[in-house]
Amino acid sequence: MTTRVTINGRPHALASDPATPLLYVLRNELRLNGAKYGCGLGQCGACTVIVDGKPAFSCLTPLGALEGRAVRTVEGLGTAAKPGRLQAAFMEHQAAQCGYCIAGMIMRAQSLLDRIPHPTDAQILAHLEPNLCRCGTHHRILAAVRDAATGGAA
CATH class of the missing domain: 3.10.20.30 (Beta-grasp domain)
Incomplete structure (x- = not known):
């Protein structure tokens, strides 16, 4: 099949x-x-x-x-040479420590930004809640999503 x-x-x-x-x-x-x-x-x-x-x-x-x-x-979303806006924001904010969770975090965040281009911090946190970052870079992840939502990192 x-x-x-x-x-x-x-x-x-x-x-x-x-x-x-x-x-x-x-x-x-x-x-x-x-x-x-x-x-x-x-x-x-x-x-x-x-x-x-x-x-x-x-x-x-x-x-x-x-x-x-x-x-x-x-x-x-983009390439190493030409990252997408959200990927660039994650790099700019050094949101990855070990990097293992980052692709999943980016995809969950992208699905939010596709639906709600300018989410509140509460919306971002609620939407990302199912994804875990064991390194504890949650503040940098939030900053990266917020930056991408406001037009930064492009």
Whole structure:
């Protein structure tokens, strides 16, 4: 069975078992390594991607549930040479310490900014709450999202 899904604006026909978690398809088949395996239970957010405009834990999302849908990963926001606004803000504010959670944080934040371009601090905090940063850079993460929302870091 082939699953047709658009990833970062590009159509893909994927032959992986429909029960395979999206995270494994992204990393192993498509070599999109931004999403990380953290807990495998949807409790840490390191694997967060955007599916049809909403954040989703790719470790819990089976490929078969994505037929005809659009997936966006951190690789779809920008490149090392030309980072997207949110990525640039995270770099400017040095929001990453170990970096393991950052792609998931960025994707969850991007899904908020796509929906609410100028969120309040309370909205940012509530939206990012499912994602964990074990290094404790939450203040820098909040500052980066706030900066990107106000037009900085571009």
